[in-house]
Amino acid sequence: MTRPLAFLGFLFLGLASGRFVVEKNSLMVTSPEGMRGRHDSAIGNFGVPQYGGSMAGAVVYPDKNSGACEEFPEPGSFKSKPGALPNFLLIDRGECLFAKKVWNAQNAGASAVLVVDDTNEALITMDLPKEDEEAAKYIQNITIPSALIDKKFGEQLKEAVKSGGMVNVNLDWREAVPHPDERVEYELWTNSNDECGPKCDILMEFIKDFKGAAQILEKGGYSQFTPHYITWFCPHAFILSKQCKSQCINHGRYCAPDPEQDFSIGYEGKDVVTENLRELCVFRVANESKRPWVWWDYATDFHIRCPMKEKKYNKECADTVIKSLAGLDIKKIDQCMGDPNDDSDHPVLKQEQDTQVGKGSRGDVTILPTFIVNNRQYRGKLEKKAVLKAICAGFEETTEPAACLSDDIETNGCLNDNGGCWQDKASNITACKDTFRGRVCECPLFNGVQFKGDGYNKCEAIGPGRCRIENGGCWQDTQNGHTFSACQETEDNKCRCPPGFKGDGIKGCEDIDECKEKTACQCPDCSCKDTWGGYECTCSGDLLYIKEHDTCISKSAKVANATWTAVWAILIALASAGVGAYTVYKYRLRSYMDSEIRAIMAQYMPLDRQNEVPSHTHEEENFSRA
Numbered sequence: 001m002t003r004p005l006a007f008l009g010f011l012f013l014g015l016a017s018g019r020f021v022v023e024k025n026s027l028m029v030t031s032p033e034g035m036r037g038r039h040d041s042a043i044g045n046f047g048v049p050q051y052g053g054s055m056a057g058a059v060v061y062p063d064k065n066s067g068a069c070e071e072f073p074e075p076g077s078f079k080s081k082p083g084a085l086p087n088f089l090l091i092d093r094g095e096c097l098f099a100k101k102v103w104n105a106q107n108a109g110a111s112a113v114l115v116v117d118d119t120n121e122a123l124i125t126m127d128l129p130k131e132d133e134e135a136a137k138y139i140q141n142i143t144i145p146s147a148l149i150d151k152k153f154g155e156q157l158k159e160a161v162k163s164g165g166m167v168n169v170n171l172d173w174r175e176a177v178p179h180p181d182e183r184v185e186y187e188l189w190t191n192s193n194d195e196c197g198p199k200c201d202i203l204m205e206f207i208k209d210f211k212g213a214a215q216i217l218e219k220g221g222y223s224q225f226t227p228h229y230i231t232w233f234c235p236h237a238f239i240l241s242k243q244c245k246s247q248c249i250n251h252g253r254y255c256a257p258d259p260e261q262d263f264s265i266g267y268e269g270k271d272v273v274t275e276n277l278r279e280l281c282v283f284r285v286a287n288e289s290k291r292p293w294v295w296w297d298y299a300t301d302f303h304i305r306c307p308m309k310e311k312k313y314n315k316e317c318a319d320t321v322i323k324s325l326a327g328l329d330i331k332k333i334d335q336c337m338g339d340p341n342d343d344s345d346h347p348v349l350k351q352e353q354d355t356q357v358g359k360g361s362r363g364d365v366t367i368l369p370t371f372i373v374n375n376r377q378y379r380g381k382l383e384k385k386a387v388l389k390a391i392c393a394g395f396e397e398t399t400e401p402a403a404c405l406s407d408d409i410e411t412n413g414c415l416n417d418n419g420g421c422w423q424d425k426a427s428n429i430t431a432c433k434d435t436f437r438g439r440v441c442e443c444p445l446f447n448g449v450q451f452k453g454d455g456y457n458k459c460e461a462i463g464p465g466r467c468r469i470e471n472g473g474c475w476q477d478t479q480n481g482h483t484f485s486a487c488q489e490t491e492d493n494k495c496r497c498p499p500g501f502k503g504d505g506i507k508g509c510e511d512i513d514e515c516k517e518k519t520a521c522q523c524p525d526c527s528c529k530d531t532w533g534g535y536e537c538t539c540s541g542d543l544l545y546i547k548e549h550d551t552c553i554s555k556s557a558k559v560a561n562a563t564w565t566a567v568w569a570i571l572i573a574l575a576s577a578g579v580g581a582y583t584v585y586k587y588r589l590r591s592y593m594d595s596e597i598r599a600i601m602a603q604y605m606p607l608d609r610q611n612e613v614p615s616h617t618h619e620e621e622n623f624s625r626a
């Protein structure tokens with residue numbers, strides 16, 4: 001048993017008998033007269049069913065490509081004329097994926113699709129194809145509803161269309177979700193595994209996207225949400241096998257398939273069961289403290305902060321997430337999780353396995369993800385708008401909360417403990433943002449300065465302007481009107497003490513006593529005096545101190561004579577070059593002459609003061625005396 005897929009066969013769903021319920025909507029023929037009546041149709045498990053609503057349309061049956069397995073040659077050829085009823089494309093079952101037929105029909109302009117079954121049987125659910133790469137690309141883009149109708153009824157519709165009459169129908173989803181009272185109960189069967197391909201990606205994207213709406217509904221008392229997790233069990237004979245040991249906890253009672261389907265590498269099935277159990281316990285503990293909506297924050301934050309890819313899918317990372325969320329008692333959660341090595345039933349997981357079996361109108365849960373509203377399985381794509389429609393269809397008319405009518409509502413998720421996001425209390429800068437997706441932790445753009453980091457533990461001002469924010473977290477001090485700062489707006493974002501100081505640049509920078517440390521002003525004629533951030537050096541007698549060379553020279557030094565001659569030669573040459581060249585000369589003179597010449601020249605002729613002031617760039621500013 002070494003082939004990866006084979007050992008998945010060891011795991012069994014804890015179900016007595018599989019029972020899958022086909023979710024239906026109703027289809028009413030309104031014309032021709034002779035065909036009037038109500039029929040059932042089965043809601044397709046992709047696209048966007050109009051839960052709570054209805055849709056009228058004219059039935060069209062294509063002459064060619066009646067199975068819609070090929071693209072229709074003219075895009076939009078089934079688009080209805082302005083003012084006319086939208087077109088419902090009637091399509092034959094068979095030869096290609098249901099999803100492909102609906103995709104082709106959508107591209108040809110159809111507003112809905114009715115697939116005619118090709119055998120006489122009870123209605124079936126048109127499901128998503130599994131692991132089809134081509135289909136994965138378009139499935140999320142299907143936005144029209146689809147329904148399967150039985151063969152006999154389908155043939156009647158085709159006849160009616162072929163005979164040239166107008167065939168009008170009304171697709172109705174108003175009774176697809178029962179709405180017995182003013183609160184909607186819904187469940188999501190989910191999984192914490194983030195490495196199972198497109199299906200997991202769609203699920204996680206949905207949870208992140210839906211969080212805001214879910215939290216509003218829950219906080220307003222409009223809904224009661226319960227998350228669920230499917231587990232498998234290991235048949236008794238295999239409990240001691242390597243496969244079951246790596247995929248199960250509680251002696252084979254609760255298992256999950258290995259994420260990589262290879263139990264020699266990466267995470268094991270039991271890591272997934274353990275994290276799933278933690279999410280269940282997070283929900284239990286949050287629910288007990290009357291804040292069940294915290295589960296949404298935990299599930300999204302765990303996915304963002306503790307992905308398998310970064311090898312952070314573990315207890316340690318989970319605990320940091322738990323600690324960041326207000327109202328989650330980590331001890332209670334650990335208690336709820338218990339010991340994975342116990343040879344006994346786990347109260348929470350046992351209950352989950354029992355719940356997997358369908359009850360009443362709800363079928364068994366066998367596929368992930370499964371969304372259940374008022375005990376009916378949701379069909380259609382797992383996407384915020386579509387799912388919200390289904391939930392909202394679960395309210396009695398006129399009792400819908402505002403979230404059902406508009407999706408632009410903020411959730412106020414930052415009010416409580418800053419939503420568990422990073423925050424700088426001193427400067428009142430936060431990474432918490434209220435959006436209609438619920439609160440997100442994202443490093444902010446503040447006063448034009450970009451912050452970067454994970455948004456939870458750390459955000460740092462990066463790049464230009466960063467020294468404007470709390471001096472970039474670096475040391476800064478002012479004495480006698482002089483300010484020095486260790487903040488630099490360079491790429492590496494580091495704090496460095498300015499020249500004349502030493503230290504780490506963060507906690508502090510200390511003045512260097514250049515005189516004591518003998519780093520400057522060491523010539524025999526020099527006398528040294530330390531200042532804050534620098535030093536003053538004077539020479540005895542008539543001598544002039546040259547800082548760059550740390551030496552004293554005579555004001556009438558011979559060294560300058562030769563250079564003087566050269567300078568005058570240049571001056572004469574340039575003077576004849578005209579007025580335009582004078583500017584160039586001043587510039588070049590300034591850059592060519594080294595500072596000792598300038599120091600001497602300053603004694604004899606007034607240098608242009610403006611040229612003497614160094615033009616500070618922004619980065620330099622913090623090094624110089626302000």
Ligand SMILES: *[C@@H]1O[C@H](CO)[C@@H](O)[C@H](O)[C@H]1NC(C)=O
Nearest residue numbers: 134136137138139140141142
């Ligand atoms: C699906 O939609 C997305 C964005 O709306 C688009 O980028 C992508 O190309 C579409 N895929 C197909 C197969 O049309």
Ligand SMILES: *[C@@H]1O[C@H](CO)[C@@H](O)[C@H](O)[C@H]1NC(C)=O
Nearest residue numbers: 226227283284287288290292
């Ligand atoms: C959550 O709490 C409510 C009451 O506050 C309770 O009715 C419900 O059963 C709880 N759910 C779970 C899964 O414990």
Ligand SMILES: *[C@@H]1O[C@H](CO)[C@@H](O)[C@H](O)[C@H]1NC(C)=O
Nearest residue numbers: 423424425426427428429430
């Ligand atoms: C921080 O900002 C919030 C809202 O913008 C305000 O209510 C609060 O008083 C501010 N706190 C400080 C310390 O500035």
